[in-house]
Amino acid sequence: MAGFFRRIYDWLLRLFWATEMDITMIGLQNAGKTSLLRVLAGGEFTIDSIPTVGFNMKRVQKGHVTLKCWDLGGQPRFRSMWERYCRGVNAIVFIVDSADREALPVAREELQLLLEKPALEGIPLLVLGNKSDLPDKLSVDELIEALNLKAVSHREVSCYGISAKEETNLDAVLQWLIARSSK
Template identity: 80%
Template sequence: MAGLFKKVYDWLLRTFWATEMDVTMIGLQNAGKTSLLRVLSGGEFAIDSIPTVGFNMKRVQRGHVTLKCWDLGGQPRFRPMWERYCRGVNAIVFIVDIADLSLLPVARDELHLLMSQPTLYGIPLLVLGNKSDLPNRITVDELIDVLDLKDIANREVSCYGISAKEETNLEAVVQWLMKFAGR
């Protein structure tokens, strides 16, 4: 009987109290957006991930919250589309490869260009320094400085170091995102 009660309770939660939130994941090519999304949605990390062409979407279920995550391509030709997919979302996740120091200035410029768009005013921003498992990476404090995150205003901004491969700090990412589920 307890199993039946749990099934009914879970169904009631999903039906009447479930919350769906939209999250857009952006960042330069090869930052690890698709790998992160695959791991968050319960899949395995794959070393040979193919670059995202355009976008893809996955749902990540956590309790009564469903994160509908949009993963946008990071190649230069897709960056003009980022703003359109970030409008009206609950949170924007900007992923940076913290082991590829040569791309950090480009990441900073693209991030600030995007955050200056009036249509995105007030949308919370989570910056993730991915590939923390690699040598020659920068720290979270260095990433905050290099990306000038303190200059981004009119929204909540947080920054975490993660490793999609090692699944480091991913629960903290989900908890941060779920704070904005009712927004």
């Protein structure tokens, strides 16, 4: 019976206090953007994810907040689209494979190029070091240093280590995003 009342309560929250926010998820290829989005949307992690061609969009419902998540391809030919899909969003989520140290200089450069765009000034940035379940991963402090996040200005910046596979720290990610739904 309690489950019935909870469903009614959740329905009323969505009906009268619903909030929708736009999130853009970007990062280099193989960082785990699509896998993370699939897990956040309630699906299961799969190791053999197909690379995103262009973009995917999924809605993730958490309480009275609907996250409209744009998952953009990370291959070089799709990076020119990143700015267009980041304009006017509530938050930019930049996902990095925290175990792929060789890709970090390119990730840093792509992130800096994106954040220099005047149209994106002030949009909060959440950097996620994915694949924290792997043994050779960077710590959050190492990731902040490698991506030069302390130099980022004119916006709020946060950084978390996560694992889409193990679903590690995803609650903190959702809380961070939902807290920005009213901004």
